[in-house]
Amino acid sequence: MKKSFWIILLCFVTTVNAQNKLRIKMLSSSLDYYKHIHDKHFFEKKVKAYRLLSIDKYNIYAIEYLIRFYQHEETLDSVNCFFQDLINNNPQEVEPYLIRDYLWDYNYRNTFERIRRLKMAWLIDSNHYDINVNIGKIYYDLFNKEHLDNKNKTEIDYYAKQAYFYLSRGCVIDTTKIEELKYPIIQLASYLEDTTAYQKLKSMKSTYDYFPLSAFMHLPIDWETNFKINVIDCQTFKQRAFLGIKNAVGTKSYYTSILQRFNEKALKNINEDIFRFLWLRTFHHPIVIVIKKQKNRVKLYWKVLSGQSGYRIGKCYIKGCKYFPLSIWTSFLQQLDSINYWNLRSCNINYGYDGSNWILEGKINGNYWIVDRWTGGEIQAVCKQLIKMTDIKIKPSKIY
Numbered sequence: 001m002k003k004s005f006w007i008i009l010l011c012f013v014t015t016v017n018a019q020n021k022l023r024i025k026m027l028s029s030s031l032d033y034y035k036h037i038h039d040k041h042f043f044e045k046k047v048k049a050y051r052l053l054s055i056d057k058y059n060i061y062a063i064e065y066l067i068r069f070y071q072h073e074e075t076l077d078s079v080n081c082f083f084q085d086l087i088n089n090n091p092q093e094v095e096p097y098l099i100r101d102y103l104w105d106y107n108y109r110n111t112f113e114r115i116r117r118l119k120m121a122w123l124i125d126s127n128h129y130d131i132n133v134n135i136g137k138i139y140y141d142l143f144n145k146e147h148l149d150n151k152n153k154t155e156i157d158y159y160a161k162q163a164y165f166y167l168s169r170g171c172v173i174d175t176t177k178i179e180e181l182k183y184p185i186i187q188l189a190s191y192l193e194d195t196t197a198y199q200k201l202k203s204m205k206s207t208y209d210y211f212p213l214s215a216f217m218h219l220p221i222d223w224e225t226n227f228k229i230n231v232i233d234c235q236t237f238k239q240r241a242f243l244g245i246k247n248a249v250g251t252k253s254y255y256t257s258i259l260q261r262f263n264e265k266a267l268k269n270i271n272e273d274i275f276r277f278l279w280l281r282t283f284h285h286p287i288v289i290v291i292k293k294q295k296n297r298v299k300l301y302w303k304v305l306s307g308q309s310g311y312r313i314g315k316c317y318i319k320g321c322k323y324f325p326l327s328i329w330t331s332f333l334q335q336l337d338s339i340n341y342w343n344l345r346s347c348n349i350n351y352g353y354d355g356s357n358w359i360l361e362g363k364i365n366g367n368y369w370i371v372d373r374w375t376g377g378e379i380q381a382v383c384k385q386l387i388k389m390t391d392i393k394i395k396p397s398k399i400y
Helices: 004-032 042-055 060-073 076-089 095-102 113-123 129-148 151-172 177-190 195-203 245-261 326-338 376-387
Strands: 274-282 287-293 300-305 315-326 357-362 367-374
Touching: 060 076, 060 095, 076 095, 076 367, 095 113, 095 129, 095 287, 113 129, 129 151, 129 177, 151 177, 177 195, 177 245, 245 274, 245 315, 245 376, 274 376, 287 326, 300 326, 315 326, 357 376, 367 376
Parallel strands: none
Antiparallel strands: 274 287, 274 357, 287 300, 300 315, 357 367
């Protein structure tokens, strides 16, 4: 009897959880602020948002919709009241503070208010990665801006020390983020003349999954000592001067997600001499082509995803494979040498909105390199040769 009771209870709980997940998904998808801001259902969406919060109290879609709603209605006091209620109802949780900081441009009047709120969360959980790093990044931004404005050294020293403290704690809390955080910390250690920390971080080998973060960064030569350079947010479309951590993290994440969709492994986990070409055209199917050396032959295979690289990525729907004599491998390496592949900079600052990314990875005798170019650049001819070797039919006008 008891066993039957627990089985029935388990089935009931499972069904309720499944129903709640479905309701959350349906309600979240209906809260499109930009779609409904001017239609007659705008106020009804507010009711849906509160209904969603009754199921999932920290649902970001519902919270962001409500904040935008209050902003549209010019009732900013309601924003403060909303977040204060969220904090009061969850006094020992950091999520309300983090969500408020995520939506800070809708509800904070100044930077120091952001810091004050986050430090309140820090008192609840001082070992929370996001809290430490968010505070550290705000102080780092202040440190950078004070240099740009040539403000007094006392304030700059304070911001540098605070940024260094919180960002360093982030590295301790989550060691997988060291590669991402070490650049501003190196710069801060240089400013604070902490030679021990500086040398330690400089000599630290990067650990990564698919790609090293540095492959997608384009920093000026003097970034370590030029404190006017913000290594986190230094991407500038107007000047196209450099690419910092924020850009690199986004690019790395995007490319990794597509390779995973192809069910491709990271080259560092493959003990073969191998090259992989990832071709991402905004309005066409993503394509990956791999060429690798085997004992007495060369293997070439390719995969094509449905969907478009610049929009919704689909599933793998085309696969193919060919074999060639070893002379093809020798010829391919000679082509790479002709463009000085192993000495090319991994990324450059030429990019745009609609076009294509050509990413060519290589691994020979355990040595890895990657070159990423907008519309092909120096690697275009080599990669075109790989395309020709496949059975993929592409019109010349579609090669861009």
